[in-house]
Amino acid sequence: LQVPGVEVSTGSLGHGLPMAVGVAYALRARGRDAQRVFVLTGDAELNEGSNWEAIMHAGSARLPNLTLIVVDNRSSNVVLGEIAAKLRAFGWDAVTVDGHDHDDLRDAYTRRGDGPTAVVAVV
Amino acid sequence: MTSMREEAMAAVVDVFQRDDDVALVMADISLDYLRPAVAHDPRRAINVGIMEQSAVGVAAGFALEGYHPIVHTLAPFLSERPLEQIKLDFGYQGLGGLFISAGASYDYGESGGTHHAGGDVQALGSIPRIEVLVPGSPAETGQLVRSTYANGRPTYLRTSTVENDEPVELAPGGLTVVRRGPDVTVIAAGPFLSRTLAALDGIDATVLYATTLVPLDAETLAREAAPAAEVVLVEPVYEGTTAGQVATALAHRPTRLLSIGVPRRFLKRYGTAEQHDAELGLDAGAIRERIRAFLG
Numbered sequence: 001l002q003v004p005g006v007e008v009s010t011g012s013l014g015h016g017l018p019m020a021v022g023v024a025y026a027l028r029a030r031g032r033d034a035q036r037v038f039v040l041t042g043d044a045e046l047n048e049g050s051n052w053e054a055i056m057h058a059g060s061a062r063l064p065n066l067t068l069i070v071v072d073n074r075s076s077n078v079v080l081g082e083i084a085a086k087l088r089a090f091g092w093d094a095v096t097v098d099g100h101d102h103d104d105l106r107d108a109y110t111r112r113g114d115g116p117t118a119v120v121a122v123v
Numbered sequence: 124m125t126s127m128r129e130e131a132m133a134a135v136v137d138v139f140q141r142d143d144d145v146a147l148v149m150a151d152i153s154l155d156y157l158r159p160a161v162a163h164d165p166r167r168a169i170n171v172g173i174m175e176q177s178a179v180g181v182a183a184g185f186a187l188e189g190y191h192p193i194v195h196t197l198a199p200f201l202s203e204r205p206l207e208q209i210k211l212d213f214g215y216q217g218l219g220g221l222f223i224s225a226g227a228s229y230d231y232g233e234s235g236g237t238h239h240a241g242g243d244v245q246a247l248g249s250i251p252r253i254e255v256l257v258p259g260s261p262a263e264t265g266q267l268v269r270s271t272y273a274n275g276r277p278t279y280l281r282t283s284t285v286e287n288d289e290p291v292e293l294a295p296g297g298l299t300v301v302r303r304g305p306d307v308t309v310i311a312a313g314p315f316l317s318r319t320l321a322a323l324d325g326i327d328a329t330v331l332y333a334t335t336l337v338p339l340d341a342e343t344l345a346r347e348a349a350p351a352a353e354v355v356l357v358e359p360v361y362e363g364t365t366a367g368q369v370a371t372a373l374a375h376r377p378t379r380l381l382s383i384g385v386p387r388r389f390l391k392r393y394g395t396a397e398q399h400d401a402e403l404g405l406d407a408g409a410i411r412e413r414i415r416a417f418l419g
Contacts, residue, residue: 007187012211018177019212022184022192026146029166030188050208053174054181061169 014048017041017068021058024066024116038067038109043083044076052090058116059091066116067109068092071099073123087118099123127282128225130261132156134268135193135223139163145272146185150178150196153225157195179205182220183212191219191273197231198224198240198281202247209277214250219275221268222247227257227283227314228359228385229399241361241385247279248337248364254278255337256297257313257359260290263334267293283359285314285396297335298343304328307418308348310369312336312358315405319357322411326418333358336365341372348373355414357383381417383410 010016020039027035041051058066070083080086087094093113097104099121108119125133132153139145139160147160149170161168167190171178175196182192194201201224202209213220224243231238244255254276258264264282271278293299301316304327311319312333320330329349333339336358348354356369362384369380386403400406404413 009211009215012207014176015180015208015212018180018208019184019187021177022148022181023187024184025166025169025181026185026188026190029146029164029185029190050176050180053171053177057171057174057177057181 013045014050017051018054020066021054021061021063024058024063027065028063033065036065036067038069040069040071042075043070043072043080046070046080046083047076047078055087055090055092062115064112064114064116068116068118070118070120071123072120084118084120087120092116092118094118094120096120096122125261126284127258127261127264127286128153128284129156130265131223131268131280131282132195134265135195136160138269138272139168139193142191142273144190146182146190146192148178148182148185148192148194150175150194150200152196175200175205176208179208180212183208183216183218186213186218186220191221193221193223193272195223195225197226197238198243199226199238202240202243202279206246209247209253210250213277214252218277219273220277221272222277222279223268223282224279225282227281227285229390230284230396232390232394232396232399235393236389236391239390241387243279243281244336244360245364250277252276253337254335256280256334257336258282258334259287259314259316259332261286262290263293267334281313283314285359287314287317291316291332293334294343296340296343297333298340299332299334300343300347301330301332302328303347303349305349305351307351307353307355307414309355309357309414310344310365312360312365315357315359318405318407318410321407322414324411326414333365336360337368339365339368339372341368344369344372345375352377352379353381353418354378355381355383355417357410359385361385361387381413383413
C-alpha cells in the first residue's frame with residue numbers, strides 16, 4: 001500500500017473488479033463476510049472484457065459482500081444501453097440512481113442481498 | 124510414471140492442505156488433479172472458469188488479503204492472454220503469486236499454434252520482480268512448487284511433457300554445475316539438459332543446468348564459466364530468450380555465444396513434440412552438429 005487508502009492501482013482499466021472479486025472471496029475464506037468490498041468503475045471502463053468475465057463469475061458465485069459502483073457519466077463513445085439491466089442479467093442486484101443524490105446513493109450502497117450488488121450512479 | 128504436471132498439481136494440493144494461507148485459482152484446467160484441494164477447503168480453492176484475466180485478478184485479490192495464491196492453466200493462456208494482469212496486479216502492485224503452466228512450447232504440437240508457447244518465458248520475463256522457473260523433471264517440479272509458493276514475488280513455473288532422464292539436485296539460485304571442462308561453457312535449461320549432455324559426448328565442456336531462467340544466476344555463471352570464449356545456450360523456449368542475461372553475466376570477458384532454442388516462427392505442421400524436435404533441429408543429433416560447427 002503505497003498511498004494510504006488506495007489499495008490497488010487500477011489506472012489500467014478492467015483490473016479493479018477482478019481483484020475485488022478475489023478480495024471478496026478472501027474475506028469470506030477468512031470468515032470476515034461482514035466486511036464489504038466496494039469497487040469503483042465507470043461506464044467506459046465496462047468496455048473492458050475482463051470486467052465482464054468478473055461480472056459473470058461474481059454473479060454466479062453469489063458474493064454478497066461485493067458492491068460495484070459504476071459512475072455513468074456517458075463517457076464511453078460506445079453506447080452500452082442500460083448497464084443495470086445487463087448486470088441483472090448476469091445475476092447481480094443492480095439499481096440505477098442519480099449520482100448527485102446523496103440519499104439515493106446511501107440507500108443504494110447499504111443494500112445487501114444474497115449476491116453481489118451494483119449501483120449505477122448517473123452523473 | 125508421474126508427469127511434471129501431475130507432480131506440480133500434487134505439490135499444490137499438498138501445500139494447500141498444509142498451509143491455510145494458500146489460495147488456489149483454477150481456470151477449468153486440471154480440475155481432476157486439484158479436486159482434493161477443493162474438498163479440503165472450497166472457500167479458498169476457486170474455479171473461475173475459462174477466464175484467465177479474471178483468474179489472475181482474483182488471485183491478486185487473495186494476495187491483497189495475505190494469501191499465497193496459485194494459478195494454473197495452459198501456458199499460452201497463463202503467460203500471454205493475462206500478461207498485463209500479471210504485470211500490474213502482481214508486479215506493479217508488489218504482490219506474490221505462483222503461476223503454474225502446462226503445455227510448454229510445442230508440447231501440444233498436435234494442437235497447433237494456438238496451444239504453442241515458445242514465448243512464455245520471454246513475455247513474462249519482461250516483468251520486473253518476476254521469477255521464471257523451468258524444471259526438467261517431476262521431482263524438481265515438486266520441490267520448486269514447495270520452495271517458491273510463498274516467496275512473495277510473482278513466480279512462473281513452466282511444466283513440460285518433455286523431461287530429462289534423471290532429476291538433478293538443484294543448487295540455490297537455479298544454476299547447477301553438472302560437470303566442469305575447459306573447452307566450452309554450455310548452459311542447458313530445463314528439460315533440454317539430457318539431450319544437451321548427449322550432444323556433448325566427446326566434448327570436454329563445463330555444463331551448467333538452468334532451472335531458473337529469470338533472473339539467471341549471473342554470479343554462478345561468471346564464477347563457473349570455462350576459460351574458453353565459447354558459450355552455448357540451449358533452452359526449450361524461443362531461441363535467444365536468455366542470451367541477453369548470459370551476455371551481461373559474462374561482460375567482463377570476451378565471449379562467443381551460440382543460442383540454440385525454438386525457432387521464432389509459427390509452426391504450421393502438426394505433430395508430436397518429438398516430431399517437432401526433429402523438424403526444428405532440436406534433437407540431440409542436430410544440437411551436436413550445431414555445437415561441433417560452432418567450435419570448429
